[in-house]
Amino acid sequence: MHKGEGLGYSLYVLDKLLEQVRGSDVKLHVLYDIACILEKHIKGKADATRNVDDVSLAVPIFHIYGHKSSCHVRYSTRWLPGFGLTDGEEMERMWAFMRRFSFTTKEMTPSHRIDLLTDGLLHYRRRKVSDIDLTLARNFEKARSISESTKVDLEAAQRILHVTVSDIDEWITAEKEHFHVTNEADEPMTKEEKYVLLLQSIDSITQSLCECEDADARNGFSQQLNRLKAEAKRHERDIGINRRWQKMDQIFKVHQMSLERKKKEKILMQLHKQAMDYRFIQNLQKKYSDGQAIANRLVKNLLRASKNMKRSISDFNKSNFTNRSGNLPDQLSWSDICDPMAELFKKVGCGSQVTMNDHIPTTERQHLMDARNRMLRAEEELQITECEMLSVLNALSEEYDLLVAATGSNPVMQKGLLLALKKKACNTRIQFSEAHNLFSKYISTSAVPHHLKHHMPIREVTEQEMDVVELDDPDEDSDEES
Numbered sequence: 001m002h003k004g005e006g007l008g009y010s011l012y013v014l015d016k017l018l019e020q021v022r023g024s025d026v027k028l029h030v031l032y033d034i035a036c037i038l039e040k041h042i043k044g045k046a047d048a049t050r051n052v053d054d055v056s057l058a059v060p061i062f063h064i065y066g067h068k069s070s071c072h073v074r075y076s077t078r079w080l081p082g083f084g085l086t087d088g089e090e091m092e093r094m095w096a097f098m099r100r101f102s103f104t105t106k107e108m109t110p111s112h113r114i115d116l117l118t119d120g121l122l123h124y125r126r127r128k129v130s131d132i133d134l135t136l137a138r139n140f141e142k143a144r145s146i147s148e149s150t151k152v153d154l155e156a157a158q159r160i161l162h163v164t165v166s167d168i169d170e171w172i173t174a175e176k177e178h179f180h181v182t183n184e185a186d187e188p189m190t191k192e193e194k195y196v197l198l199l200q201s202i203d204s205i206t207q208s209l210c211e212c213e214d215a216d217a218r219n220g221f222s223q224q225l226n227r228l229k230a231e232a233k234r235h236e237r238d239i240g241i242n243r244r245w246q247k248m249d250q251i252f253k254v255h256q257m258s259l260e261r262k263k264k265e266k267i268l269m270q271l272h273k274q275a276m277d278y279r280f281i282q283n284l285q286k287k288y289s290d291g292q293a294i295a296n297r298l299v300k301n302l303l304r305a306s307k308n309m310k311r312s313i314s315d316f317n318k319s320n321f322t323n324r325s326g327n328l329p330d331q332l333s334w335s336d337i338c339d340p341m342a343e344l345f346k347k348v349g350c351g352s353q354v355t356m357n358d359h360i361p362t363t364e365r366q367h368l369m370d371a372r373n374r375m376l377r378a379e380e381e382l383q384i385t386e387c388e389m390l391s392v393l394n395a396l397s398e399e400y401d402l403l404v405a406a407t408g409s410n411p412v413m414q415k416g417l418l419l420a421l422k423k424k425a426c427n428t429r430i431q432f433s434e435a436h437n438l439f440s441k442y443i444s445t446s447a448v449p450h451h452l453k454h455h456m457p458i459r460e461v462t463e464q465e466m467d468v469v470e471l472d473d474p475d476e477d478s479d480e481e482s
């Protein structure tokens with residue numbers, strides 16, 4: 001790496017991954033700390049060679065807390081199908097392991113440091129490989145217990161709140177859609193409204209010009225004024241106005257009112273989005289006790305969200321034009337808009353997606369959506385782990401067959417090499433049967449070749465050879481693989 005963590009690196013890796021799966025039916029699930037930015041970048045740059053529709057991008061679980069709430073719904077592994085219960089923080093675990101080397105390596109020469117770190121990483125890798133059966137078993141148990149506990153939660157909800165699973169699924173879809181809508185099309189302004197807006201600008205600049213004493217600034221204002229006046233003339237020709245509208249004219253007032261309504265509606269729509277954001281973060285924050293790093297980050301996000309809302313409220317209240325015909329309030333306060341389900345939002349067409357099951361409190365709704373998502377992910381995890389267990393057994397069995405074939409193929413093989421191969425075959429067989437025993441508790445292993453369980457290495461090891469084998473520390477891993 002030459003310049004920090006640029007998008008170029010991740011794009012390069014993504015392209016390599018896509019190249020590997022091209023033509024197959026493998027669907028890539030990629031986790032990246034700023035997947036949201038990456039996706040935006042890719043979609044913004046139409047590149048025919050990179051088809052990202054086959055890639056599902058997500059943000060790792062501890063990194064997502066620094067993102068906007070729209071990212072939570074669009075990029076959290078808990079909300080996206082196919083990710084199981086993965087948290088995407090595997091790399092961080094490796095760094096946590098490597099961290100302990102910093103004390104020893106900080107005073108080393110660079111070459112020694114590289115040597116030691118390489119050894120450390122090799123050890124880490126070897127441990128990952130040898131413990132894979134335990135890791136998978138743990139994953140399976142965790143997924144099973146989550147799936148069972150969320151099932152209990154959801155069943156209770158169905159009994160007490162009379163909510164069905166399909167209701168919850170609909171909420172989830174609505175929530176996703178809500179955050180997918182990036183910019184609702186504003187109601188376009190009419191020609192008359194544009195004209196009114198122009199007259200208002202002319203008015204305010206004229207006033208500034210009167211109050212201003214600085215010559216340069218006056219010059220700037222009058223130039224601006226001339227430009228606006230010319231534009232107003234064009235508008236008048238266009239609409240067919242003979243006499244410039246005055247502030248007191250009835251027609252001016254009518255269009256001013258509708259302009260004001262549109263402005264207020266726009267702010268309200270924005271406020272609805274902000275209120276959804278606020279509620280989302282607030283619910284997340286409840287899950288984490290104070291003082292945790294995540295809680296601190298969420299508090300910061302919450303403050304930012306409330307600041308945005310307050311700014312919108314003051315924008316809304318700024319205009320003191322009374323809107324008698326409309327049903328929007330003249331002034332807003334925090335309590336009017338802090339609930340995204342407030343009646344007020346329905347007047348501007350927001351919040352209609354949550355009209356079903358209105359009797360259910362927001363927090364409960366959020367809890368149920370989380371539970372449902374967790375259950376779906378746990379079920380995926382069970383399937384994924386089952387596949388992984390089977391592929392581990394198959395890989396070990398293949399490895400064993402290869403080793404056995406190698407010991408028999410060459411009659412003039414060196415004794416040391418032969419023994420090393422045999423020892424490796426022996427270890428693989430042990431690892432296979434241990435994994436097989438463990439996995440049989442969770443899944444059906446009937447599809448896996450069973451011959452290994454009864455199979456011994458082809459040639460019996462002679463006593464003399466056994467002596468050599470026993471010289472090795474039996475706990476020490478053999479090194480052929482590295």
Ligand SMILES: [Zn+2]
Nearest residue numbers: 036067068071
């Ligand atoms: Zn993001």
